[in-house]
Amino acid sequence: MSATPHDTLHQYLNEIRRQVDEELERLLPGAQEYPPSIHQAMRHSVFAGGKRLRPILCLEGGRLFDGDENCLLKLGCALELIHTYSLIHDDLPALDNDDLRRGKPTCHKAFGEATAILAGDALLTLAFEVMSERSESPERRLRVIHEIAYAIGAGPGRVSGQMLDLETAGKDADGWNVYLIHTWKTGAFIRAAVLCGALDAGATEDDLAVLGVFGAKSGLAFQIADDVLDVTSTREQMGKSVGKDDQQHKATYPAVYGVDESRRIAERLVKEASEALEPLGERARRLREIAHFLIERTH
Amino acid sequence: MSATPHDTLHQYLNEIRRQVDEELERLLPGAQEYPPSIHQAMRHSVFAGGKRLRPILCLEGGRLFDGDENCLLKLGCALELIHTYSLIHDDLPALDNDDLRRGKPTCHKAFGEATAILAGDALLTLAFEVMSERSESPERRLRVIHEIAYAIGAGPGRVSGQMLDLETAGKDADGWNVYLIHTWKTGAFIRAAVLCGALDAGATEDDLAVLGVFGAKSGLAFQIADDVLDVTSTREQMGKSVGKDDQQHKATYPAVYGVDESRRIAERLVKEASEALEPLGERARRLREIAHFLIERTH
Secondary structure, three states, X not given: OOOOHHHHHHHHHHHHHHHHHHHHHHHOOOOOOOOHHHHHHHHHHHOOOOOOHHHHHHHHHHHOOOOOHHHHHHHHHHHHHHHHHHHHHHHXXXXXXXXXXXXXXXXXXXXXHHHHHHHHHHHHHHHHHHHOOOOOOHHHHHHHHHHHHHHHOOOOOHXXXXXXXXXXXXXXXXXXXXXXXXXXXXXXXXXXXXXXXXXXXXXXXXXXXXXXXXXXXXXXXXXXXXXXXXXXXXXXXHOOOOOHHHXXXXXXXXXXXXXXXXXXXXXXHHHHHHHHOHHHHHHHHHHHHHHHHHHHOOO | OOOOHHHHHHHHXXXXXXXXXXXXXXXXXXXXXXOHHXXXXXXXXXXXXXXXXXXXXXXXXXXXXXXXXXXXXXXXXXXXXXXXXXXXXXXXXXXOOOOEEOOEEOHXXXXXXXXXXXXXXXXXXXXXXXXXXXXXXXXXXXHHHHHHHHHHOOOOOHHHHHHHHHHHOOOOOOHHHHHHHHHHHHHHHHHHHXXXXXXXXXXXXXXXXXXXXXXXXXXXXXXXXXXXXXXXXXXXXXXXXXXXHHHOOOOOHHHHHOHHHHHHHHHHHHHHHHHHOHHHHHHXXXXXXXXXHHHHOOO
16 A cells, blocks of 8 residues: 555654654663652653654754754754653642543652652753753754743743633633633744744744744644543543543633634634745645644544 | 951842842743732742842852853842742642741742742743843853753752652661762752853863862852751741751751761861862952851851
């Protein structure tokens, strides 16, 4: 059987995932390094089988501008470390209180709360250590670090989005609340992932503006799709608790707009994200495919 | 009354503290920024009246090499943000479970656990945002970020020290355990504070080697002095719970060596730290004074 375009994308993504996992293996201290508890906890969560979406977007953003593959791979891995830190802290009993993540016990379930808090801290810190390694263009790399830090902080970024998510739970949310929460909590970091690969590879300001729009729209679409899956999937399909958003009366797109309308919003966002890439022409084909892939699981 | 050399040092340090507080005020979003809870929690802990020791050491390290005052001040503030993050997370119920810090309720006591975890995350992230701002020498600045990240991570650094501290509590610790815990948990970051000011200001590798020894020895001395104070002071003098190390059977210098011998070890370390600065001559006078100041409260 010859490969369909669809198979080809999956093969392409799987090859990136394999490279990312190999590089993460190199970047993380071994499970027996002293003190082993912290390193085992970090590895438990990093190697729990994530989709490696942020490294994929970072690599793809950088490949558009012929960035150095090794630099992009390391940068992508740093983003995955940050993503894992945020999952560990979000899952804690004081926050979302989740027991299951990617089909495995969450970090605090497996290692206790103290170790989970510290493992999250260590992964966030390690990400900045990796990003600050010698770089072809230290000037561009500083800007990459700045973009990433801004996207995940309180200024507003991931932390403010998570804060708002917690504060809005149990209250009647409207479209504006849920837009802000998703944009800050997930969208800003996904946008930064595409941007920073391109930035590191030397993209122009015009190119960055285009990719910023693409990243923001597809990042929001991805989170909406995730909300929809929380309603329509089983725990086995997702590898994590489902239906929790509704139980905790969380502000989500399905809660505000219903499942069908949420799917339509996500589709429209992906279409707009793809169209935003027009100035980049045919070389942005993969990025367009990836944006569609982000929401395809919901259809 | 004319100023004694001692008064002069205190005036000198107070002037730095005033500048640091002013700059922190500029760097942190206002208490009413949205969502206010996270910004209030961050400000609560940052402005709880710390000694600003790490900014002082960073500034002093950079002044030795005529570094740009504004750059050094920002860098010093980033270190204070990191220090505050580490206090917030260490105080959490799952870790040291402390209610009082610098005479005020700890962050989770005042704002709840979820907000405290996120406020710590946000301060750590903001520190890297501040450090990655445009710099005179992006190459040196990248190395500064790398040094700091390494000192506070699991590789080993602060996180591993804290992990070890928790795991060793309740067990019989020896001199080697307590040396490792203190060096990783506190010493590495204090060493990095002196180093990174000098690094950013363009110090040579030889100068950095000298300052590294100074920082490591005076950092360890500072933590030993802090242990001694936990035994000999009152809650009112310290503004935080005292005697807790002993209650929790923590690995400390007084527990292993007794109070008097611990004082002697701290004094010897400060003497060695001062002597290490010899190649820098008279211009390192302030740094020597500061090292003595670090342990003077215990005598």
